Amino acid sequence: MSANRLIYLPLGGAGEIGMNCYVYGYGPEGHERLIVVDLGVTFPDMEGSPGVDLIMADISWLEARADRIEAIFITHAHEDHIGALGLLWPRLKKQVYARRFTATIGRLKLDESGLPLDAITTVAPRPAIVEAGPFRVQFVPVSHSIPESSALVIDTPAGRIFHSADFKIDHNPVVGEPWDDDAIRAIVAERPIKALMCDSTNVFSTHAGRSESTLGPALKELIQKSGGMVVATTFGSNVARLKTLAEAARAADRSICVLGRSMRRMLSASEETGVLTGFPRLVSPEEALEIPRRNLMLLVTGSQGERRAASAQLSRGKYLGLQMKEGDTFLFSSKTIPGNERPVLKIMNAFSEMGVDVVDDSGGLYHVSGHANRPDLEHVHRLLLPDMLIPMHGEHRHLREHVKIATESGIAAEIAVNGMMMDITGETPQVAEYIETGRQYLDGNVLIGAMDGVVRDRIRMALNGHVMVTVILDEGNAPLGEAWVELSGLPDIGRGERALAATLETDLSDFLETAGAKVLRDDDKLDEALRRIVRQVTMEEIGKKPEVTVVVSRLQAE
């Protein structure tokens, strides 16, 4: 039997921001016992994944080794860490461990998918320990932009791992536990850190991070001086922000109404689990209609411009009877995630047309990030003094930069992107193997592979349009009637004011008239010939090469 080894394998979240899923293993090569950290999602976009509902890591590698999985740990309740739980748990069926708030959100997801709620065990923070085969795992409270975010201390026979999860250094986070240097020092004093797997999101932000608590005064001033209704959007899970906004509203004698299911859900989970107390009583949308605008504040979902969220709905008109008006203020207490600029700007401009004052984060007053900036990362490197560092939670450029700064301070650091299994048994991380991995899509209610070609075909139809050709051949392979053409997503009229479909039908029928029996009797040859004509004629007529579907119906002798 070969020697035991300690491995680390990111399946999602390393080389991208989103769909986090990390695996640790310990044991003889190929027989390691495994734990999984996080099962997150990424959100689709029109550019690369039109019509897709959710994106998550392809976990086939894990599925094939489900018998070796000891447990699943969820670090916090952001969608990019917990969002795939209901979809992927049935493929692994292993016990899930999370702290109370995270577990509450997780059980809502299991419930929606009709899965057993006791699949999740609620765990207290360190010093409580979860034993999972060769692993002993502790949840370490860290500050972030959601209650109860936790780093993991993972003890293995080969050494102690610190899996940072998402964190920032905030000594006064408004809700939840502050960042605590001493608690981190105690972890290191207890047992030195062999490997730090570390959040890299803000490695390019060169100033020290700001505390959530610094936002209060500016938000109070803004809300105080606003004449009409104030509407504020932020991530629904940013409970601390919601509290700051609500307190600022109350200081300005405003009642608070929350619009958007995900935000309401986060608030009630926070109150239920005791992480949030003293939040002002909310008014319902019906009650809100009776309150003077200058005594009202709405907290709404949709800070990223999501089409169906409350912000977008309000930008299009009435939502639950409520409507923005001239003199109102709309506040984005949030950052626009790269790629979401267009829909966010669309909402801003729609409000501008209504005469609403739109305020965003451009002045740096109304939002702080939930991730550690570069000086904060360097501080954490110094606190933890790990033998090695592998950056995670970042695009490739973030990982690369993080490796650079770690290397500069003498830590053995390596980039490991999704699918790179690292052997971390020794003093430096070594590539052990490249695992075939990728993304899968929830499309409607079906999981499909990102490379299956389904979405590629949709993108092609969106770019090129679609031509459908129907041809009927009789028992003797002779064309019966003319070819029939239907266009989708293509202009009706081509050059010289000719109808494109008619031109195609003429040219296809002419071809059928003169085609030899060898072509007419061979489905593939006929399909190819018709397809070629369609693409050529369409190119001449309108300058595009469309996608083509050919249906040849052959009548059978009865």
Added chain:
Amino acid sequence: MSANRLIYLPLGGAGEIGMNCYVYGYGPEGHERLIVVDLGVTFPDMEGSPGVDLIMADISWLEARADRIEAIFITHAHEDHIGALGLLWPRLKKQVYARRFTATIGRLKLDESGLPLDAITTVAPRPAIVEAGPFRVQFVPVSHSIPESSALVIDTPAGRIFHSADFKIDHNPVVGEPWDDDAIRAIVAERPIKALMCDSTNVFSTHAGRSESTLGPALKELIQKSGGMVVATTFGSNVARLKTLAEAARAADRSICVLGRSMRRMLSASEETGVLTGFPRLVSPEEALEIPRRNLMLLVTGSQGERRAASAQLSRGKYLGLQMKEGDTFLFSSKTIPGNERPVLKIMNAFSEMGVDVVDDSGGLYHVSGHANRPDLEHVHRLLLPDMLIPMHGEHRHLREHVKIATESGIAAEIAVNGMMMDITGETPQVAEYIETGRQYLDGNVLIGAMDGVVRDRIRMALNGHVMVTVILDEGNAPLGEAWVELSGLPDIGRGERALAATLETDLSDFLETAGAKVLRDDDKLDEALRRIVRQVTMEEIGKKPEVTVVVSRLQAE
């Protein structure tokens, strides 16, 4: 005959950034003589205009009044001001006026479209005057991010208009004429300004704009200290930037190679027209291959992540034999236009994977904007002292903010978005009429209306997939064989591991078997019934409602 009036009508560029097209008119109502300022384009995106090649203003209103158009003026050679010239000129066929550099670029566009080059008349700057019916127009040199950008002084019997076009206040713009307060004062002294139509792009930037000339030292330092090859991208039309980059390269003993047609075209037009002199000799890509990397700098197109431009090509591998390597530096000397973040980040990450150091504008060192910031706009308001101001070149939120700051300093300001004809004869701008306007798309080589439904159908196919149903009925309206189904952009397998197409074919064929003659003989009823079944079954099987095309072929008695 009614009194003469002076009107202003934006057809593009007011309520958006892009496809600028403005109309001025003077004369009796409905008989005004007209001039057109700029014929620009906007670039499409996957979100709203997949597969489209270019977007431009719908000029049907102008076309219907072509006999009243005196002339077309192009303020500068940016695509959002000149890009539609070759496409829209044939619909107006009026003389075009522009300064030398702009005219040179314009003639290249006319040439590509096979149009007469003498449609453009080259005009000298003020004091030269173009007489166009009741209008007397002068080109006023302003600083911007392209050579020879010009504001227009438009004299009419009802007063003097200052059409700012795109500008910034730059007293040392590296290439071209510096901003000149005295020249502007002289214009006002000559005749007071009745109306200022003013660039609004940077109204939210609260600091004073920076001069192009401030970039030299930082660029020199960056290029000097880089070990490998340096590749820099910026807009090809930013000739001043190209000059600064080239000079920094030469100071670091680097030869310069330009990749990308549009950049080469801008450089030769600049040299040809004398706006650029002393640009270092370029080496060809073949020559570049022989030069040590640390003595080479490439200037490349594609700062916005355009798929086919040189930057994107280099991020995917070799381009013209040249290839990025570890230790090279790639510089975005540019700002990412909102909406282009994803493709730009994709390129950055691809370079990161190659070990290339990517440098962008986030530190504020390597790029300055070409538009006037808020303090600069306020300065120009004070210089010009217009009776009224109508903001242009901005999204609605920019226009609104610009009106706010103008109003605060006592100028009568109003928002006029595309299609709002303003009567500016009196002391304040008044809405005269709402013109039906919009966008048209160049799609392949056909111009289609944005609301024609063609692109909407493409977007729907991208979101929902496409099902094609073929049914053959005999002379007696009885189904001949089974229904046939083809899927595009949909998963093959639905719930319960059933093949979706087979399930659909069975259900459709079952329906046809039992359908009454009334349905079978009626194309519309049959189409609707089949469509309904497809959407319902697909929803059940895969949770999506696809687009459906039904082809019913009826065999004729011969």
